[in-house]
Amino acid sequence: MNTKQTTARRGRPPKIARNNQDTKAELLRSGLELLTKQGFSSSGIDSILKKVGVPKGSFYHYFDSKEAFGREVIDSYAKYFEKKLDTHLLNNANKPLDRLASYVNDAKERMAHYQFERGCLIGNLEQEVTLLPTNYRAQLINVFINWQNKIATCLQEAQEIGDICPSANCCELAELFWIGWEGAVSRARLVQSTTPLTLFFEHYLKNIKLTN
Amino acid sequence: MNTKQTTARRGRPPKIARNNQDTKAELLRSGLELLTKQGFSSSGIDSILKKVGVPKGSFYHYFDSKEAFGREVIDSYAKYFEKKLDTHLLNNANKPLDRLASYVNDAKERMAHYQFERGCLIGNLEQEVTLLPTNYRAQLINVFINWQNKIATCLQEAQEIGDICPSANCCELAELFWIGWEGAVSRARLVQSTTPLTLFFEHYLKNIKLTN
DNA sequence: TATTTATTAGACGATCGGTCTATAATAAAA
DNA sequence: TTTTATTATAGACCGATCGTCTAATAAATA
Numbered sequence: 001m002n003t004k005q006t007t008a009r010r011g012r013p014p015k016i017a018r019n020n021q022d023t024k025a026e027l028l029r030s031g032l033e034l035l036t037k038q039g040f041s042s043s044g045i046d047s048i049l050k051k052v053g054v055p056k057g058s059f060y061h062y063f064d065s066k067e068a069f070g071r072e073v074i075d076s077y078a079k080y081f082e083k084k085l086d087t088h089l090l091n092n093a094n095k096p097l098d099r100l101a102s103y104v105n106d107a108k109e110r111m112a113h114y115q116f117e118r119g120c121l122i123g124n125l126e127q128e129v130t131l132l133p134t135n136y137r138a139q140l141i142n143v144f145i146n147w148q149n150k151i152a153t154c155l156q157e158a159q160e161i162g163d164i165c166p167s168a169n170c171c172e173l174a175e176l177f178w179i180g181w182e183g184a185v186s187r188a189r190l191v192q193s194t195t196p197l198t199l200f201f202e203h204y205l206k207n208i209k210l211t212n
Numbered sequence: 213m214n215t216k217q218t219t220a221r222r223g224r225p226p227k228i229a230r231n232n233q234d235t236k237a238e239l240l241r242s243g244l245e246l247l248t249k250q251g252f253s254s255s256g257i258d259s260i261l262k263k264v265g266v267p268k269g270s271f272y273h274y275f276d277s278k279e280a281f282g283r284e285v286i287d288s289y290a291k292y293f294e295k296k297l298d299t300h301l302l303n304n305a306n307k308p309l310d311r312l313a314s315y316v317n318d319a320k321e322r323m324a325h326y327q328f329e330r331g332c333l334i335g336n337l338e339q340e341v342t343l344l345p346t347n348y349r350a351q352l353i354n355v356f357i358n359w360q361n362k363i364a365t366c367l368q369e370a371q372e373i374g375d376i377c378p379s380a381n382c383c384e385l386a387e388l389f390w391i392g393w394e395g396a397v398s399r400a401r402l403v404q405s406t407t408p409l410t411l412f413f414e415h416y417l418k419n420i421k422l423t424n
Numbered sequence: 425t426a427t428t429t430a431t432t433a434g435a436c437g438a439t440c441g442g443t444c445t446a447t448a449a450t451a452a453a454a
Numbered sequence: 455t456t457t458t459a460t461t462a463t464a465g466a467c468c469g470a471t472c473g474t475c476t477a478a479t480a481a482a483t484a
Contacts, residue, residue: 041254055464117342126402127339130329179408183395190338196391203388207419269432
């Protein structure tokens with residue numbers, strides 16, 4: 001990749017050198033990292049800025065408020081995550097249920113890689129929803145609906161090739177996946193081990209095959 | 213009960229009148245309420261005090277620090293909750309799986325009663341465990357182990373009367389219950405409805421009957 | 425009455441989210 | 455070229471709130 005970009009940027013240049021291709025994107029990335037660790041309410045703007053070496057003034061140039069910032073972080077995470085889901089769930093090289101397993105394994109590796117310090121942004125915010133700006137609630141629900149639909153489609157394909165019972169309600173099972181998965185992610189962070197994730201998914205798989 | 217107590221209390225009397233039989237117990241109760249809503253990190257001591265009408269100085273008379281306070285809140289919640297679990301799970305008037313269902317219904321009613329503002333204290337803290345004093349982690353894990361054992365015993369009784377498959381691993385299934393349940397509680401708070409709880413438990417029941 | 429103990433009262437510094445003005449460098453306009 | 459507008463960084467500042475600590479007060483005790 002060519003990281004060097006010759007397009008001169010307008011505006012006052014930063015005091016301390018930083019690869020300032022896109023300050024806004026860096027703030028979002030840093031914010032995402034912190035929010036996946038700590039949630040929204042406990043994440044101060046200063047901590048987000050410190051990691052990127054950006055002064056506070058810049059933050060309020062790019063974002064109207066912390067609330068607006070949070071909205072964008074959720075959006076960018078949702079987009080990133082949908083892409084990730086697609087790479088697994090739409091991979092025709094694997095059978096539908098193996099695609100799901102592929103996602104699960106990927107997630108397990110990532111959690112272990114970050115020493116179980118990071119969880120799921122949406123899961124974190126879900127739990128502190130009473131503390132969040134009111135309009136976050138609908139946004140979070142929508143993200144879950146999208147994820148759920150992707151799983152449901154995958155399960156339906158599994159149903160078509162006879163890997164799960166024809167009478168199973170794939171939408172319900174998809175909802176059930178995310179409910180249990182978020183619980184398992186949370187538990188994995190507590191015990192600092194992937195076993196809750198493994199345990200949950202093993203049973204989930206077994207059960208959707210038997211269901212109804 | 214006789215709430216009137218004539219024993220004169222030592223020390224400086226409160227400026228504003230309050231039924232100060234046991235200030236410490238009141239602080240714990242108020243803390244529990246707030247931590248169940250907001251978790252630990254976002255709960256300010258001032259808010260806990262304001263609800264009970266106690267000045268800040270009293271807090272640090274009864275507790276060494278917020279950390280020590282949190283430990284006691286967890287302890288008292290764990291005790292309260294174990295008692296609650298026992299009243300359902302040891303109720304011989306019902307069959308084992310009906311006892312579990314009885315707990316689930318109770319929890320659903322309570323969540324609805326509080327308009328889904330309160331969740332599970334342990335579930336809340338579990339998710340913010342990286343922000344908590346380090347020794348909380350082991351404490352939380354222990355609480356889950358206790359809860360899990362109670363469910364496991366109940367499942368084993370169901371197994372003995374043939375309501376679930378003889379080859380099922382009751383300990384694993386009990387762990388699975390809490391993993392999924394916490395996920396369902398979290399989702400219920402998000403969508404402000406008991407349907408996630410119902411959905412989870414319906415499938416859980418169905419699956420432990422079929423398992424293996 | 426003098427001392428000890430229990431409890432309340434409120435000061436304290438650090439940090440929070442958010443706003444503000446000043447500064448700097450470029451692009452566009454003249 | 456010179457001027458102006460635009461973009462962006464810099465960081466002081468504000469009121470609110472965080473957890474902690476010290477001083478003050480009154481009852482119990484000796």
